[in-house]
Amino acid sequence: xxxxxxxxxxxxxxxxxxxxxxxxxxxxxxxxxxxxxxxxxxxxxxxxxxxxxxxxxxxxxxxxxxxxxxxxxxxxxxxxxxxxxxxxxxxxxxxxxxxxxxxxxxxxxxxxxxxxxxxxxxxxxxxxxxxxxxxxxxxxxxxxxxxxxxxxxxxxxxxxxxxxxxxxxxxxxxxxxxxxxxxxxxxxxxxxxxxxxxxxxxxxxxxxxxxxxxxxxxxxxxxxxxxxxxxxxxxxxxxxxxxxxxxxxxxxxxxxxxxxxxxxxxxxxxxxxxxxxxxxxxxxxxxxxxxxxxxxxxxxxxxxxxxxxxxxxxxxxxxxxxxxxxxxxxxxxxxxxxxxxxxxxxxxxxxxxxxxxxxxxxxxxxxxxxxxxxxxxxxxxxxxxxxxxxxxxxxxxxxxxxxxxxxxxxxxxxxxxxxxxxxxxxxxxxxxxxxxxxxxxxxxxxxxxxxxxxxxxxxxxxxxxxxxxxxxxxxxxxxxxxxxxxxxxxxxxxxxxxxxxxxxxxxxxxxxxxxxxxxxxxxxxxxxxxxxxxxxxxxxxxxxxxxxxxxxxxxxxxxxxxxx
Ligand code: GLC
Numbered sequence: 001x002x003x004x005x006x007x008x009x010x011x012x013x014x015x016x017x018x019x020x021x022x023x024x025x026x027x028x029x030x031x032x033x034x035x036x037x038x039x040x041x042x043x044x045x046x047x048x049x050x051x052x053x054x055x056x057x058x059x060x061x062x063x064x065x066x067x068x069x070x071x072x073x074x075x076x077x078x079x080x081x082x083x084x085x086x087x088x089x090x091x092x093x094x095x096x097x098x099x100x101x102x103x104x105x106x107x108x109x110x111x112x113x114x115x116x117x118x119x120x121x122x123x124x125x126x127x128x129x130x131x132x133x134x135x136x137x138x139x140x141x142x143x144x145x146x147x148x149x150x151x152x153x154x155x156x157x158x159x160x161x162x163x164x165x166x167x168x169x170x171x172x173x174x175x176x177x178x179x180x181x182x183x184x185x186x187x188x189x190x191x192x193x194x195x196x197x198x199x200x201x202x203x204x205x206x207x208x209x210x211x212x213x214x215x216x217x218x219x220x221x222x223x224x225x226x227x228x229x230x231x232x233x234x235x236x237x238x239x240x241x242x243x244x245x246x247x248x249x250x251x252x253x254x255x256x257x258x259x260x261x262x263x264x265x266x267x268x269x270x271x272x273x274x275x276x277x278x279x280x281x282x283x284x285x286x287x288x289x290x291x292x293x294x295x296x297x298x299x300x301x302x303x304x305x306x307x308x309x310x311x312x313x314x315x316x317x318x319x320x321x322x323x324x325x326x327x328x329x330x331x332x333x334x335x336x337x338x339x340x341x342x343x344x345x346x347x348x349x350x351x352x353x354x355x356x357x358x359x360x361x362x363x364x365x366x367x368x369x370x371x372x373x374x375x376x377x378x379x380x381x382x383x384x385x386x387x388x389x390x391x392x393x394x395x396x397x398x399x400x401x402x403x404x405x406x407x408x409x410x411x412x413x414x415x416x417x418x419x420x421x422x423x424x425x426x427x428x429x430x431x432x433x434x435x436x437x438x439x440x441x442x443x444x445x446x447x448x449x450x451x452x453x454x455x456x457x458x459x460x461x462x463x464x465x466x467x468x469x470x471x472x473x474x475x476x477x478x479x480x481x482x483x484x485x486x487x488x489x490x491x492x493x494x495x496x497x498x499x500x501x502x503x504x505x506x507x508x509x510x511x512x513x514x515x516x517x518x519x520x521x522x523x524x525x526x527x528x529x530x531x532x533x534x535x536x537x538x539x540x541x542x543x544x545x546x547x548x549x550x551x552x553x554x555x556x557x558x559x560x561x562x563x564x
Contacts, residue, residue: 005094006203006286006309006402007343008503009046010494013406015351016053016075017061018445018465021458028445030071030080032458034087036448039476043410043487044494047094049205049288051351053081054100057107059174060427061351061443063098063207064105068192078199085200094202096288101189101270102208103175111176115156119165126185127176128168129156130218140166143220144261147171147369149431168218170211170261172427180212180270193277203278203286203309206271209302210291213267215260223259263293271307286310288345296329296336303342310402311337313345317353318368321360321388321557323531326518327509330399334507337401344401348392349409355442357382357389358415369428371437372417379417382470386412387548387557390489394547394559395529397493398522400505405490408446411474412486415441416465423466440465447475489547496544496561500525513539517554521564529559540564 020032030053040048052062053075062072071077088095104111110126117123119131130141132155140153147170154173158164168177178185193204271287278285287308293299294315302311319329337344348356354372364378372379389412397403419440426438444465448456450472454463472478479485497503505522513519516532525544530536535553541562543550548558 003284005046005284006288008400008501009094009402010044010397010497010503011047011049011096011402011404012040012043012045013049013051013350013404015051015407015443017051018443018457019407020448021445021454021462024458024460024462025074026454026458026460026462026464027074028457029074030076030084034080034084037084037087037091037093039448040093041091043491044498045093045405047096047202048088049096049404050098052098052100056105057174059105060172061425063100064103064107064172064175065100066105066107066109068100068104069195082199089200095200096203096205096286097196097201098207099189099192099204100207101178101180102211103169103171103177106174106176114167114176116159118159122184124165126179126182128179128214128218129165130168132166137165138163141168142218143222144168144170144218145223146173146431148428149436168214170208172431174427177214178212180266186270186273190273190277193274197278197281197285201285202283203288205288205290206308207290209271209289209308209311210263210267210293211261212270213264215264219260221258221260263291263298268301268304268307271302275306275308288312296332297339300336300340300342303337304340305342310343310345312347312350312404314347316396317347317349321392321531323516323518323529326395326529326531330507330518334400344399345404346396346399346401347404347406348389348396349406349442350404351406351443352439353442355389355406355409355413355415356392357409357412358385358417360388360392361385369436369439371426371428371439371441372415373437373441374418376417376437382414384557385414386486390486390547391529391531391557391559394489394493394545394561395518395527397490397497398502398520398525398527398559398561400503400507400522402503406442410487410490411446411476411479413444413446413471413474416444416468417441418468419444419465425465444468447471449477450475484549489545492545493561496525500544524563526562526564527559528554528562530554530556532556 016028019028020036021028022031054065055067055070055072056062056064085095113123114127131137133139140151144152146152153166155166156164169175289302289308289311291302291311296315299311302308313333316329319325333344361380361384362378424440426440428436428438445457445463453461455475479487502522508521510519514536518529533556535555538554541564545561
């Protein structure tokens with residue numbers, strides 16, 4: 001394994017609930033992951049990132065942690081984790097785990113102790129308890145809203161049975177925010193980092209890495225219109241004809257960047273501290289930030305040389321399928337991350353966004369976090385969405401830097417639109433009374449074998465979210481070794497990416513191509529993506545990879561890699 005592997009790595013996100021279920025209870029588990037690692041080795045990825053598998057009441061699918069140093073029985077045991085890690089390492093796959101430092105679960109012993117302790121106690125001081133406003137403290141301490149909808153404060157009942165203080169939760173009421181000015185909290189997270197580093201974890205994806213520190217005095221704040229629900233990135237605006245128009249970030253220097261709970265300067269000292277902890281360990285351990293912050297030069301602050309190694313590039317994820325917008329965001333990304341000596345990252349899908357096989361072709365406004373469901377407008381035909389998604393992936397995997405792949409995108413899975421209301425589990429759905437569908441549609445357990453129960457997700461038919469009947473056709477065994485399948489496209493792209501060192505290459509824009517194309521050279525590979533609706537001329541050279549059939553030209557929504 002080379003040093004600084006993370007600069008060029010292809011990192012595959014596993015959502016443990018939905019990847020593979022060894023015990024047949026309908027929820028994925030660590031033993032399931034271990035049993036399927038061979039498929040990921042064959043796919044050709046360098047590392048996996050696992051969403052949380054810690055002890056948790058699962059009010060937010062595990063992003064509500066009750067014990068940071070144990071495995072939830074739904075997912076297995078610490079021994080299962082060790083076995084999974086060993087198997088991954090034996091296959092040359094690094095393992096990044098999720099760290100959730102902004103908030104715990106309300107079932108965490110610290111929060112339970114805080115509830116049982118009086119106002120002003122040390123136990124309450126680990127979280128953000130405040131007196132309410134109004135004559136009897138009946139109003140929340142400020143006007144902040146939860147990312148999932150509704151107020152960001154919940155009032156507790158004190159030991160004497162009367163309504164008392166309020167606690168802050170930027171997300172669900174079951175996810176109380178820690179007070180990061182408290183040294184005890186800081187020390188506890190150093191301990192948690194060391195616990196997993198000692199076990200051999202290769203790094204951490206840091207949840208809500210822009211949220212830990214809040215402005216002094218917790219001042220009122222009203223977000224600008226159109227803010228995305230993940231607290232930073234707005235929805236992608238899509239033109240009436242389905243072609244994307246410019247990205248509209250909800251939070252930017254101009255339109256009111258300055259939420260007193262996002263991107264406060266104080267977060268950076270925390271990450272410098274963590275970096276010192278990681279640097280005590282051998283073997284290139286990494287920190288990757290989930291920071292929904294805009295614009296890109298600001299995101300780059302998370303990856304200065306003494307902070308984290310990577311930060312997700314949500315500006316790229318939110319860019320519509322439009323050549324001019326893509327060229328701009330690629331330039332901006334390489335500039336911003338390059339200016340601090342960090343690799344750019346690239347990502348199109350994860351467990352919080354509409355799958356890109358659907359999203360890139362949606363023709364109606366769909367703000368981030370709202371999700372899609374039966375009442376949504378502008379849902380594309382599957383084939384149209386997939387065609388565009390394959391072209392977008394082929395473009396992404398040719399870019400220099402590190403790329404993230406979300407489980408199931410290599411099968412061409414679309415967003416599941418028609419989940420029954422009573423199956424939905426995202427707190428967003430409940431906190432907005434069904435006004436926002438939330439994120440369940442990208443979290444449906446993935447298909448492995450077309451004819452097996454639950455398409456091979458587990459040994460039984462059980463699946464915590466229902467799988468669509470059409471997914472038999474998309475099962476891995478139907479695509480493995482089939483030329484032209486989406487799985488083959490991903491496998492070929494990842495192999496070629498490695499063979500041609502595209503991850504460590506340099507991008508050089510090519511002139512003379514149609515305005516609807518993104519055309520560049522990376523080392524000895526020429527890449528042309530046609531985002532328009534008409535075919536364009538295919539340049540000369542040997543075709544290495546094509547995201548769709550080439551008929552002598554480069555058709556709409558198709559990307560090609562050529563060797564000159
Ligand atoms: C991050 C996670 C998301 C979770 C939220 C609260 O954005 O990716 O799934 O709901 O944090 O922890």
